[in-house]
Amino acid sequence: MGEWRYVARKLLQAGVTLLFILTVNFFLFRVMPSDPVRLLTRQRGVQLTPEAQAALSSELGLDRPIPSQYLQYLADTVRLDFGNSFIYPGQSVVSVFLRYMWPTVLLVGTATVLMIVIGLYLGIRGGWKRGRPLDVGSMGFSLLFYSMPDFWLAMILLIVFSTALGWFPSGGFETPDSDLTGLSRVLDVANHMFLPVLTLTLGYIGEYYLVMRSSLLDVLGEDYITTVRAKGVREDRVLWRHAVRNAMLPSISLIALSFGFVLAGAITVELVFSYPGLGLLAIQAIDYQDFLLLQALFLFASLAVLVSNLVADLVYSWVDPRVREA
Amino acid sequence: MSVLEIRDLRITYHTQGGGVPAVRGVDLAVDKGQVLGLAGESGCGKSTIAGAVLRLLPPRTKIEGQVLLNGEDVLTMKAGRLRAVRWSGASIVFQGAMHGLNPVQRVGEQIREAILVHRQANERQATVRVGELLEQVGLPPRRINDYPHELSGGQKQRVMIAMALACGPDIVLADEPTTALDVMVQAQVLRLMKELQRDLGLAMVFITHDLSVLVEVSDRLAIMYAGRIVEEGPAVEVFHEPRHPYTEALAAAFPEIGDARFRRRPSGLGGDPPDPQHVPSGCPFHPRCAEAIEVCPSIEPELWRAGEGQLAACVHAEGAPTIQGVTT
Amino acid sequence: MAGDSLAAKARSPRSVVWARRRLSAGRFWATYRRSVMGIAGLAILVVFVLVALLAPVLVSSDQLDVTKATGPILEGPSLAYPMGTDDAGRSVLALIVWGSRVSLAIGLLAAAVSMVVGAAVGIVAGFRGGRWDAALMRFTDWFLVLPGLPLAIVLAAILGQSMFIIVMVIGLTSWPWTARIVRSQALSVRERAYVERARGLGARDPQLILKHVLPNLFPVIFANTILSIAAAILAESALSFIGLGDPLRVSWGATLELAFAAGAPTIGAWWWIGFPGACIVLVVLAFTMCGNALEEILNPRLRER
Numbered sequence: 001m002g003e004w005r006y007v008a009r010k011l012l013q014a015g016v017t018l019l020f021i022l023t024v025n026f027f028l029f030r031v032m033p034s035d036p037v038r039l040l041t042r043q044r045g046v047q048l049t050p051e052a053q054a055a056l057s058s059e060l061g062l063d064r065p066i067p068s069q070y071l072q073y074l075a076d077t078v079r080l081d082f083g084n085s086f087i088y089p090g091q092s093v094v095s096v097f098l099r100y101m102w103p104t105v106l107l108v109g110t111a112t113v114l115m116i117v118i119g120l121y122l123g124i125r126g127g128w129k130r131g132r133p134l135d136v137g138s139m140g141f142s143l144l145f146y147s148m149p150d151f152w153l154a155m156i157l158l159i160v161f162s163t164a165l166g167w168f169p170s171g172g173f174e175t176p177d178s179d180l181t182g183l184s185r186v187l188d189v190a191n192h193m194f195l196p197v198l199t200l201t202l203g204y205i206g207e208y209y210l211v212m213r214s215s216l217l218d219v220l221g222e223d224y225i226t227t228v229r230a231k232g233v234r235e236d237r238v239l240w241r242h243a244v245r246n247a248m249l250p251s252i253s254l255i256a257l258s259f260g261f262v263l264a265g266a267i268t269v270e271l272v273f274s275y276p277g278l279g280l281l282a283i284q285a286i287d288y289q290d291f292l293l294l295q296a297l298f299l300f301a302s303l304a305v306l307v308s309n310l311v312a313d314l315v316y317s318w319v320d321p322r323v324r325e326a
Numbered sequence: 327m328s329v330l331e332i333r334d335l336r337i338t339y340h341t342q343g344g345g346v347p348a349v350r351g352v353d354l355a356v357d358k359g360q361v362l363g364l365a366g367e368s369g370c371g372k373s374t375i376a377g378a379v380l381r382l383l384p385p386r387t388k389i390e391g392q393v394l395l396n397g398e399d400v401l402t403m404k405a406g407r408l409r410a411v412r413w414s415g416a417s418i419v420f421q422g423a424m425h426g427l428n429p430v431q432r433v434g435e436q437i438r439e440a441i442l443v444h445r446q447a448n449e450r451q452a453t454v455r456v457g458e459l460l461e462q463v464g465l466p467p468r469r470i471n472d473y474p475h476e477l478s479g480g481q482k483q484r485v486m487i488a489m490a491l492a493c494g495p496d497i498v499l500a501d502e503p504t505t506a507l508d509v510m511v512q513a514q515v516l517r518l519m520k521e522l523q524r525d526l527g528l529a530m531v532f533i534t535h536d537l538s539v540l541v542e543v544s545d546r547l548a549i550m551y552a553g554r555i556v557e558e559g560p561a562v563e564v565f566h567e568p569r570h571p572y573t574e575a576l577a578a579a580f581p582e583i584g585d586a587r588f589r590r591r592p593s594g595l596g597g598d599p600p601d602p603q604h605v606p607s608g609c610p611f612h613p614r615c616a617e618a619i620e621v622c623p624s625i626e627p628e629l630w631r632a633g634e635g636q637l638a639a640c641v642h643a644e645g646a647p648t649i650q651g652v653t654t
Numbered sequence: 655m656a657g658d659s660l661a662a663k664a665r666s667p668r669s670v671v672w673a674r675r676r677l678s679a680g681r682f683w684a685t686y687r688r689s690v691m692g693i694a695g696l697a698i699l700v701v702f703v704l705v706a707l708l709a710p711v712l713v714s715s716d717q718l719d720v721t722k723a724t725g726p727i728l729e730g731p732s733l734a735y736p737m738g739t740d741d742a743g744r745s746v747l748a749l750i751v752w753g754s755r756v757s758l759a760i761g762l763l764a765a766a767v768s769m770v771v772g773a774a775v776g777i778v779a780g781f782r783g784g785r786w787d788a789a790l791m792r793f794t795d796w797f798l799v800l801p802g803l804p805l806a807i808v809l810a811a812i813l814g815q816s817m818f819i820i821v822m823v824i825g826l827t828s829w830p831w832t833a834r835i836v837r838s839q840a841l842s843v844r845e846r847a848y849v850e851r852a853r854g855l856g857a858r859d860p861q862l863i864l865k866h867v868l869p870n871l872f873p874v875i876f877a878n879t880i881l882s883i884a885a886a887i888l889a890e891s892a893l894s895f896i897g898l899g900d901p902l903r904v905s906w907g908a909t910l911e912l913a914f915a916a917g918a919p920t921i922g923a924w925w926w927i928g929f930p931g932a933c934i935v936l937v938v939l940a941f942t943m944c945g946n947a948l949e950e951i952l953n954p955r956l957r958e959r
Contacts, residue, residue, distance in 0.1 A: 021797045033579040147938040152771035158919040231440045232412035264803030301804045321473045
């Protein structure tokens with residue numbers, strides 16, 4: 001019973017945070033700029049005529065007092081009405097967004113899964129056999145790749161594996177003007193996705209490694225591990241059934257926390273590989289000063305972090321029975 | 327044949343600051359159905375001995391000597407044999423009240439694991455047995471599905487005891503089982519352990535720093551100081567007529583109500599236990615000893631006869647060899 | 655000797671405090687010296703800081719001027735141009751030397767902003783406790799939900815591109831981490847006996863904070879700041895790469911942006927990409943190693959790892 005109350009409480013908190021996010025979003029784009037009218041009615045940097053500006057402005061509701069704008073904004077958001085994009089005139093922000101969404105989901109999703117699986121596994125192995133070459137090497141590797149800007153790593157991989165060796169295409173999502181279907185299409189996409197996924201994975205895998213390792217070392221020093229060994233349990237079971245199950249807990253929180261960073265990394269990586277995802281779209285929005293689009297993208301990014309935190313909280317409570325009581 | 331026999335055990339921990347000799351030559355024996363109390367302050371090496379019996383010490387620890395469990399030397403056992411002997415030959419009751427239990431596993435499951443690992447029953451039988459064990463320690467069987475954090479300190483300790491009995495060991499080592507508990511709960515748990523020991527005919531080694539507790543449960547007492555045994559003998563005699571100054575001080579620190587000895591002189595023991603890496607020369611106790619004499623820093627005492635069935639490592643013991651200037 | 659003890663008694667409490675501080679600083683350095691990581695990091699930082707400070711001496715600022723560039727276009731490393739040239743004939747080495755000033759300056763300033771805000775929030779929350787704590791921590795948690803770099807991007811896009819804005823933007827999006835760490839330290843310091851005693855003697859909160867709490871929190875704050883400089887440098891390079899940096903200043907990130915815009919990866923101009931990026935990596939690595947070394951000293955348990 002305590003579990004449902006916990007879930008309800010977390011959902012409620014998420015709801016409040018959602019409101020906060022929406023308010024910040026509104027604040028950033030409507031309240032903060034010195035001239036929101038100018039900001040939101042620019043089109044490709046070209047100044048509209050004063051009449052066109054006024055018309056657009058009243059259409060967007062920019063001439064109304066702030067509180068009324070805020071309510072309108074909330075209502076629009078619920079209806080998923082984010083206005084029309086400037087880069088793609090006539091198309092709604094939502095439709096543009098959906099077009100660019102899947103490549104990013106694929107990229108970030110694949111990379112995240114790889115990071116988690118490989119990073120955590122190496123962390124467990126590294127913590128279990130502390131000080132051995134695998135451990136020391138992994139620590140150095142993590143430190144090195146953490147210090148690299150992801151766009152730089154992307155460019156280096158691009159030069160080496162695409163320009164020099166020609167193993168992979170230099171960018172994009174799939175070969176243009178090709179009519180591939182089924183398996184060959186999947187392979188083509190995978191071919192294009194390889195370097196971007198590799199970049200993101202290498203960049204963030206170190207964090208998972210370090211946290212898992214550190215947490216496992218903490219757990220291995222606890223009394224109950226000695227108890228388990230004393231019972232005559234085999235070493236591999238001591239590690240996986242007992243130590244890892246306890247050491248996993250901090251990793252879950254980390255996964256949620258890092259999600260925001262991985263998303264941010266995707267922005268510059270997509271730019272380098274001309275990968276047609278939300279990151280590239282965001283940069284286009286900045287270049288063309290399409291702030292309605294940018295606003296929607298930022299909202300999406302915040303929501304993604306919120307949802308990943310919520311999921312992490314729920315998974316955590318499922319794994320750690322102590323949390324449910326609180 | 328004794329259930330547990332320890333011969334000349336020497337244990338040195340490996341740390342960044344060098345080797346730490348925690349146990350410096352210990353001989354012990356426990357017979358079937360007998361309870362040996364092992365007492366001493368923190369850091370004297372008593373818990374280390376418990377860890378050594380089942381080879382649970384950190385990997386780079388140096389262990390020399392013999393630890394014979396039913397005649398077999400634990401220290402030379404192969405891994406498979408060691409795992410089989412763990413828990414079914416000898417088991418340990420840790421301080422359950424703290425972190426002795428896996429926080430994310432139900433307590434019934436933790437006890438069952440011991441039974442299943444030693445293939446003493448199938449899953450269904452094991453569950454039944456767990457229920458019996460819980461009843462034996464005074465816990466309602468429905469507790470089987472609880473998590474450790476849902477139990478009180480005393481209840482967790484009972485779970486630890488039930489777990490230790492799960493595989494029918496020949497000897498149980500109890501390492502400070504009541505230290506973290508409230509006084510009332512302590513008394514209950516002690517009573518329980520005494521009953522179980524008697525009913526099941528278990529051999530037991532009871533490790534604690536609280537001498538008054540040991541007097542109640544033990545047949546024999548061994549007092550440790552700085553990695554060595556400094557006095558040994560029948561429990562009642564050792565407690566009421568200690569032959570080693572340390573034992574006397576230790577006993578005085580835990581007065582028994584009603585014992586005339588303590589009525590007017592509550593006392594403590596000044597100073598700190600010695601750093602294992604810098605043990606004082608000769609008799610390690612001499613800096614804190616009220617009865618130290620000139621020769622104490624230069625003589626390393628052995629366990630000499632000191633009374634009826636009692637041994638003490640002190641120059642004042644009856645059986646101590648005559649040394650110049652010493653009168654016994 | 656009598657004279658010595660008289661002299662000792664004549665020292666004011668303040669000079670005793672300073673003598674003690676000097677002594678513990680010496681001890682601190684002796685401990686730090688034993689960390690290989692810490693010394694390596696420090697050495698790298700010294701080199702880069704020197705290069706940054708001596709930039710005008712080492713390389714004439716004319717070399718940054720596109721109109722005055724005389725070198726061959728897009729040439730790899732050679733004796734004349736050890737790090738090659740860019741697409742305008744400028745020496746990449748010159749760009750790096752001058753870029754170090756901007757990148758390091760922004761990194762340090764942004765981290766300072768983040769430290770001040772984060773420490774302030776953390777101290778008030780941890781020390782005051784109660785409602786202050788709950789409210790501030792709730793606010794901090796909300797802030798943590800907003801993804802750092804995207805927020806910085808949005809702010810920079812809206813507010814414009816100047817060094818000042820970049821510094822403020824990076825600083826104001828990374829304070830929550832510092833706040834959390836400082837708060838938990840402050841909480842533990844608050845419980846300490848000497849704080850109780852000082853309160854008992856009538857000390858008021860601001861005084862308590864300044865004289866007792868801050869000196870104890872300083873090591874934690876310092877270690878954390880070192881690590882946030884590393885993060886700030888990475889953030890600045892990302893913002894510049896996207897094109898939101900100060901267009902007038904040639905930070906390392908901005909150099910990489912120019913390289914990318916000119917198609918350096920596909921042309922194969924590895925020197926234009928490799929060297930500036932390697933500098934970023936080295937400096938971030940150095941700060942991280944120093945920060946880790948400091949954290950190990952503060953929390954000796956970590957050393958066992």
